[in-house]
Amino acid sequence: MPPLDGLKVIDLTRVLAGPFCTMLLGDMGADVIKIEEPGSGDDTRGWAPFMAGGQSSYFLGVNRNKRSLALNLKSADGPDVLRRLAREADVLVENFRPGTLDRLGLGFAALSAISPRLIFASVSGYGQTGPRRELAGYDPVLQAEAGLMDITGPADGPPSRVGVAMTDYVAGQFMFSSILLALRERDRTGRGQAIDISLFDSILATMTLPAGIYFSTGQKPPRLGNQHPSIAPYETFRASDGLAMVCAGNPRLWVQFCQAIERPDLPGDSRFSANTGRLHNRAALVAIVEAQIAAWTVDEFLRRLEAHGVPCGRVRSIDQALAQPGTTMVVVNSICGCAAGKMRPGVRMAMQHTTKPDQSITVFAGQDREATDKARGYFGGHPPTSPAIAILRDGQLVYLMQRSAIEGANAPAIAQELARAFDAYCAKANA
Numbered sequence: 001m002p003p004l005d006g007l008k009v010i011d012l013t014r015v016l017a018g019p020f021c022t023m024l025l026g027d028m029g030a031d032v033i034k035i036e037e038p039g040s041g042d043d044t045r046g047w048a049p050f051m052a053g054g055q056s057s058y059f060l061g062v063n064r065n066k067r068s069l070a071l072n073l074k075s076a077d078g079p080d081v082l083r084r085l086a087r088e089a090d091v092l093v094e095n096f097r098p099g100t101l102d103r104l105g106l107g108f109a110a111l112s113a114i115s116p117r118l119i120f121a122s123v124s125g126y127g128q129t130g131p132r133r134e135l136a137g138y139d140p141v142l143q144a145e146a147g148l149m150d151i152t153g154p155a156d157g158p159p160s161r162v163g164v165a166m167t168d169y170v171a172g173q174f175m176f177s178s179i180l181l182a183l184r185e186r187d188r189t190g191r192g193q194a195i196d197i198s199l200f201d202s203i204l205a206t207m208t209l210p211a212g213i214y215f216s217t218g219q220k221p222p223r224l225g226n227q228h229p230s231i232a233p234y235e236t237f238r239a240s241d242g243l244a245m246v247c248a249g250n251p252r253l254w255v256q257f258c259q260a261i262e263r264p265d266l267p268g269d270s271r272f273s274a275n276t277g278r279l280h281n282r283a284a285l286v287a288i289v290e291a292q293i294a295a296w297t298v299d300e301f302l303r304r305l306e307a308h309g310v311p312c313g314r315v316r317s318i319d320q321a322l323a324q325p326g327t328t329m330v331v332v333n334s335i336c337g338c339a340a341g342k343m344r345p346g347v348r349m350a351m352q353h354t355t356k357p358d359q360s361i362t363v364f365a366g367q368d369r370e371a372t373d374k375a376r377g378y379f380g381g382h383p384p385t386s387p388a389i390a391i392l393r394d395g396q397l398v399y400l401m402q403r404s405a406i407e408g409a410n411a412p413a414i415a416q417e418l419a420r421a422f423d424a425y426c427a428k429a430n431a
Contacts, residue, residue: 002029003354007183010085011035011066012094012101014042016139016165017123017199019062020172022093025179026065033085034063038070079106086111091119091179098124098133108194118192119182123175127198137199139165146203151210154225171202232278233257236315237289242298243315246305251275253310260308261292261301 007030011022019034019042026032036042044059072078083106086092092111094101101107108120122128125137140161143149148167153160175197182193213221213229221229226245228234233254236243248257254275258266266272266288271281278285293301298314305312314320 001355003351005029007031007091008089009033010082010089010092012092012096013123014095015044016062016168017137017171017175017197018093018095019044020169021121021123021175021179022066023062023064024172024176025091030091032066034066034068035073035082036068036070038072041068041070073104073106079104082106083111083114086118087115089115089118090183091121093121093123093175093179095123097136098122098128112192112194116191117186119179119186119195120192121175121179121182121195121197123171123197123199125198126200128196132200137167139167139199142167142199142203146200147207147210148203151221151223153223155223157223159223166206167199167203170206171197171199174202174205227282230279231275232282233285233289235286237286237293237301239293239296239298239301244298244301244305245313245315247311249311254278256308257305257310260304260310261289263288263292 004025007025009022009025009030009032011018011032011034013019013022014036022030022032022034034042040046042059042063044062045056047056047058049057071081073082099107102109108122111120112118124133125135125142126132143152143161143166144159146167149159149161152162175195178195178197182195186192209229210221213219226236231247231249233246233248236245246257248254255267258264266285270277272278272285296304302312302314316324
């Protein structure tokens, strides 16, 4: 049985940090209901590039294992629908601007009053309190504000953004961990609690090494490109056909590195015998090493290093990385023009005795006017059995997608049905 089987999660988040957190919960078996704005859904549904059938690859990457419910929280009955869901839920995750849900009567104080066991997790740019609580949180801005850009990039170039949205992923992981801790606390006390995660605090927590350098020396650490500020050789080297990363992180590995490149004399050179000397004379060391390996291919260089137990790897492009044996990143199949299939997590949380559920995508279901009593069954705590259900409440459509993957013999019919329904709904919404 999956470790979080039976856990009910309301996901009010969009874009990345929150959806990444709730996807991890879904990966571990939680029943995640993603609440989206009617008509448009999560912002990332419209972000290119798109898979077959118009599904955003960005959205698919962080929204597997969820059901989708489109709900207007500002409508007359929208807040009541959310309150009814909250009564049955274990966890609610949100990333609105601080105070937004309070103004709608849907904040922690209001929902915990009707469900004291509810864990209410919030993620924002700068947290729920403090002078910058009202500011929006976007990864490039937070990388800049937290000093990450200043230490990233070549020594002779400008500050650079890390190539993926690290602030969101780190914050999402911290929130995932915090939710698990809050569940453990609830096991003991029976009470839920509020969780406050900020992108700024999260990425700043990863800056202990450069902060330590600053506190120790009074100087801000410089940009070093692919080099390490405290260890050498711990960087990339150019062979005849590409770059390889080498991490000789201790004296033993330094000696083994020299043996691998057929320069056993280097550890006896006074410039390079100690790590401090290698740091001080890094330019000379790099020139010696690259001259030694200039005729070798990356494969030959790595073969020698691996034979001597030196940590190393080829600098690969993303297509090369995904093609490696054992990679567990993303597999997406196209079914009748509708992007569907299994999406496997890039992070393998492999546990000896714990099973994980099958992976499925989250589809924004369309205008399928099925019997409303099936929808009422869900709100009473019983999941619907239909692959796609639309709920019509006081003239406003609310959409729900069953959690199971679109697979099997009936997959083409379901995919076509959902595609037609969604097109019809969009046409109506844009009329």
